[in-house]
Amino acid sequence: MEKLTPLSHLFMTVFLYSFSTFMVVPAMTDVIMSAVCPGEDECSVAIYLTGVLHAVVGLGTLVMMPLIGNLSDTYGRKVMLTAPMVLAIFPSAILAYSRSPYFVYAYLVIKTLTSMLCEGSVFCIALAYVADNTAEKRRGSAFGILSGVTSCAFVCGNLFTRFISTSSAFQVSAAGTVIAVVYMRIFLPESVAGVGIAGTGDKTEDESLLVKDSSENLQLFKNMPSFRDTISLLKTSPTFSQAAAVAFFTTLGEVGLYTSMLYFLKAQFHYSKDQFADLMVINGIAGTISQMVLMPLVAPFIKEKKILAIGLFFSCVHMLLYSIAWSSWVPYMSAMVTVLAAIGSPCVRSIASKQVGPSEQGKAQGCLTGICSIANVISPLAFSPLTALFLSESAPFHFPGFSLMCASFLVMIAFILSIMMREAPVAETSTDDNPAPSSDLNECTV
Template sequence: MPETNTTSWGLSHLFLTVFLFNFSHFMVIPAITDVSMAALCPGEDECSFAIYLTGVQQAITGIGNLLMMPLIGNLSDQYGRKLLLTCPMTLAILPIVILAYSREEGFFYAYFVLKTLTSMLCEGSVIFLALAYVADNVAEERRASAFGILSGISSCSFVTGNLLTRFLPSVASVFQVSAATAMVSVVYMRIFLPESNMTAAVIAVAPEKETTDECLLDNRRVSRAVPSLRDSFSLLKSSWTFSQAAIVAFFNMLGELGLMSALLYYLKAEFHFDKDQFADLMIIHGIAGIISQLILMPVLTRVINEVHLLAIGLAFSCIYIFLYSVAWSSWVVYLASTLQILSVFAGPSLRSIVSKQVGPTEQGKAQGCITGLCSFAGIISPLIFSPLTALFLSDHAPFHFPGFSLMCAAFTVMIAFIQSIMIKAPISNSKTDEYDPLQNPSYPCQP
């Protein structure tokens, strides 16, 4: 649908909302490893208990996301993106407030429990609802670039959040600033963000016809029902391209989560990284994302389609994770981080491919389905990578290879890369003449 000044203004408010929300949550990442180690294993550089506890949290979060993300996406299709953004953004503030007050062992466990519960609803929901909002308001031919810009905004928040963490005087101040910024993001979103144009999209693709009113009302009534696993499977089978994209999303997320769960503990054990060095590394990663998504991707999408950008991104993901796993000095770690300038193409490209496989009334459902599938990877990842990380960082490893779990993560992303090169260029499925609930409803009328 064509963009208007009102739509562009709404997207600007969305981008600032995402920036503030991500800023508040990214800035605690460099500090949380030190907080966890200090609470669970004070004075040590290696802590298997902390690794396993992180894995348990990740698995429980994945189970919750698997069930909740399709539901949230479906509800956002019916009741609006803004309303569904409010709940996860508000709940995400609560765990940060606990660590802003105290980082003692008892408060850390309270944070851990509350963070686990809120992440079941909040983890990933803000970004996929933002993607659905963008899809509601941006024409298909510009959608990949718009998704890249949204991802670039997240990278900007990643860099600025970690920069601030780098220079804040204490760990306590990190969590205090984070909690305050998270509150500001919710207030700003509620006051300034307009509802998306999804209502107009529904009217455009499903005009009222007197002869089919009863059937249409039945379809709408069913579409408001809570989605079942059968609905998710039906969506996955709706097109071969969607199914391939789902496989890529699963294996890519499995590898990325394996990297995330192991990297900081690996760097602390091998190179004695602390809060400041973690922040430096993440700043490099964020700057690479900004250059890639705000400068390179808008240009490249004009000459290269999303499928090729997806394959390029996954190929470089394999390379930089592999370099992490075999790093023999800290400078190799920093060098590997710079390669993410091309690896970050993968996320926006994949979401754009998914967006083009469904109609405008199913954007939330589709993005929620993919996010839920990625959450399933979050269940499996700690079962594989947490034991591997703990084993190969301990004194009882079967052979000396501290980065072995990272190497396994690289091979997992390679599976996603191999699948990605089999995807054909995405064919739009959301044009009005191809997607008409009156002629080809998602839920056919029952006699």
């Protein structure tokens, strides 16, 4: 059997990790509400609590993501993947043991602390790993495939949850995360910025030197990027700063949607774990088709800027349909729009990636994730009270989906900014020193 490529092992790692973390999402709304407001379909306290915790996580990731991305440029992607993946085991393990109110509160505390490091870090480092091992002309498609793998894991996780009990979901989630860590440590080759591992020869000596260097010289806080470093990176090119602005407003809208949507559906249509799982499966299947089939087909013929604009436009439509849902079947119809909405999500990362050199991929992706973390702080603080207000009897006017409509307006701003984005030449890189043959991507696509 032909040896699997490094990207194949990365995709499998991301799949296993994402499968394990996504499968508990449909159950969380019921678990939290049963602990905070047992027997109720509308609970402002649960909405506020969830929003505050999301904001705290956003503050943590705002600091940690640029740091983790920067450190991965120096010490390697695999080294920096290990800590967040290991920490992600503990929250699910708590609810796998018990879902009594005290354990739910303990889960929320531990989940918040671990998410400050874990939230987005695995995907951020995975993007840098793909950039290390993929030629620039194929990077957009490669990022699309990585997003498609995540969407596929989202589908499988939610579909699996649909047919098992809540307690089993948390048990399988904890076990699956352990398997993901073990697989990553055994099979995933190391990758360091500017040293593509694809297409090189014997790496045993290089990897041993890397391990030695990491163990002897790892000094985290000496390498912490400053605010000035982030500003300097944003000034690298107008295109990079515009991509960051698009990512910021997109994240504002998307976080607003997911902060509000589950509680909106619970209050309006009495959705439970199974209905949430069904809806997420449809979203995930549409996203998988978009990113693993549609994106690689259109990327060679349509510029990434145009694909991004198309995706943002339909993302706005997707959110708008949720906001005006008049029956329980409308959210399912809205979820199908994801097949066009999800096509743009890898493009903003790819556009930003091409504006920096090979030694700054982790720094660039960490910077972009850090900027999105600002949105992760702002959005829950704004949307949680807005959602609670319009789902309550004291709403200024009857429009339960008003917060979802506001989220669609924010994505519309991102759409307008994407249209205004200027084209810019990619950063100068040395393809001789950092080969990334297209065969790697072709094998993973199949």
